[in-house]
Amino acid sequence: VIRLTQLAIVALAAAAALFPMPADEVERLYSRGIYPRVQTLVTPLTNQLPFALLDVLLIGAGGALLAVIGGACLSAWRTRRFRPLGAGIANVVVLAAAGYLAFLVLWGLNYRRVPLSDRIAQEASAVSEERVLQLGLRAAAALNRLHEPAHATGWAGEASRNRELVAGLAAVQRALGDPREAEPGRLKPTLLGPYFRGSGVDGMINPFGLEVLANPDLLPFERPFVAAHEWAHLAGYADEAEASFVGWLACLSADAPAQYSGWLFLYWQVSGTLAASARTQLTDALAEGPRDDLRAIVERMRRSEWPALRRAGRAVYDQYLKANRVDEGIRSYDRVVTLILRTEFADGWTPVRREITP
Numbered sequence: 520v521i522r523l524t525q526l527a528i529v530a531l532a533a534a535a536a537l538f539p540m541p542a543d544e545v546e547r548l549y550s551r552g553i554y555p556r557v558q559t560l561v562t563p564l565t566n567q568l569p570f571a572l573l574d575v576l577l578i579g580a581g582g583a584l585l586a587v588i589g590g591a592c593l594s595a596w597r598t599r600r601f602r603p604l605g606a607g608i609a610n611v612v613v614l615a616a617a618g619y620l621a622f623l624v625l626w627g628l629n630y631r632r633v634p635l636s637d638r639i640a641q642e643a644s645a646v647s648e649e650r651v652l653q654l655g656l657r658a659a660a661a662l663n664r665l666h667e668p669a670h671a672t673g674w675a676g677e678a679s680r681n682r683e684l685v686a687g688l689a690a691v692q693r694a695l696g697d698p699r700e701a702e703p704g705r706l707k708p709t710l711l712g713p714y715f716r717g718s719g720v721d722g723m724i725n726p727f728g729l730e731v732l733a734n735p736d737l738l739p740f741e742r743p744f745v746a747a748h749e750w751a752h753l754a755g756y757a758d759e760a761e762a763s764f765v766g767w768l769a770c771l772s773a774d775a776p777a778q779y780s781g782w783l784f785l786y787w788q789v790s791g792t793l794a795a796s797a798r799t800q801l802t803d804a805l806a807e808g809p810r811d812d813l814r815a816i817v818e819r820m821r822r823s824e825w826p827a828l829r830r831a832g833r834a835v836y837d838q839y840l841k842a843n844r845v846d847e848g849i850r851s852y853d854r855v856v857t858l859i860l861r862t863e864f865a866d867g868w869t870p871v872r873r874e875i876t877p
């Protein structure tokens with residue numbers, strides 16, 4: 520019976536990897552069906568834990584792997600046979616398959632849902648460099664205007680306790696037609712902190728515990744956007760550009776400090792996609808205050824980053840995205856600018872939903 524169960528787990532994982540469900544089925548049954556219920560159940564529980572569940576899981580998985588491989592090697596040595604090694608490898612395969620299935624069921628299937636760009640009204644026209652620059656200038660103007668009130672209020676307190684930011688996310692989810700408001704996760708420190716620091720990762724969610732893990736060095740004005748971006752992941756927006764889109768909109772409908780954080784992100788993103796001459800125009804539009812804050816972010820990254828680790832980290836994440844059928848890999852980060860520019864907004868920044876005719 521155990522053999523059969525093990526075979527079934529491996530077969531199921533292989534089937535899930537090789538024959539994905541159609542996107543509209545995933546959307547209906549999972550992303551708008553089971554997943555939101557699971558999320559609103561699991562995140563409040565992991566929020567209660569004083570540590571990151573992912574740390575425990577990583578240590579546990581590492582220990583299990585060592586025990587299985589070590590045990591197999593030991594008994595191969597004792598019996599002078601290769602058979603125990605084969606059994607050990609088979610056990611590792613079963614463990615990996617079970618982990619992959621758990622990943623898909625708890626969060627990962629969200630990679631296979633209907634893209635957000637199919638659910639909201641989008642212009643078909645290509646995005647010109649001129650429009651990207653205009654968006655950047657808009658971000659610069661917002662930063663100049665918000666710098667003083669944002670700094671006056673400050674960023675004290677945990678982001679998940681910021682009622683306005685939480686309400687902002689709920690408002691965006693309502694506008695996008697989500698069936699249930701996501702439960703925000705608090706930004707937890709993790710044993711992976713040094714890795715985040717060295718590889719330049721701002722944060723991530725733990726797909727097995729639906730909790731948010733953050734880079735310990737984030738500056739106060741970076742935290743609201745990072746929180747909102749990760750909450751968008753928790754809300755089922757697995758795609759990076761979509762998570763940034765949702766997170767940015769959530770910041771925009773919150774208080775001045777969160778708005779400032781959202782615009783800071785967008786300014787950074789736009790600036791990175793512009794050619795040098797347009798970028799100069801953008802930098803010139805920025806007042807001294809926001810410029811200092813951006814300089815502080817660059818300084819933070821320069822201080823803690825380990826370029827080789829950053830490259831390795833990016834390569835691993837790129838492979839991970841491709842394994843989850845995100846073909847652009849890590850470049851999908853830049854798509855958020857396109858997504859914002861193509862989306863039709865009503866009164867302020869409310870995305871217009873597309874009427875779906877069955």
Ligand SMILES: [Zn+2]
Nearest residue numbers: 748752759762
């Ligand atoms: Zn993300």
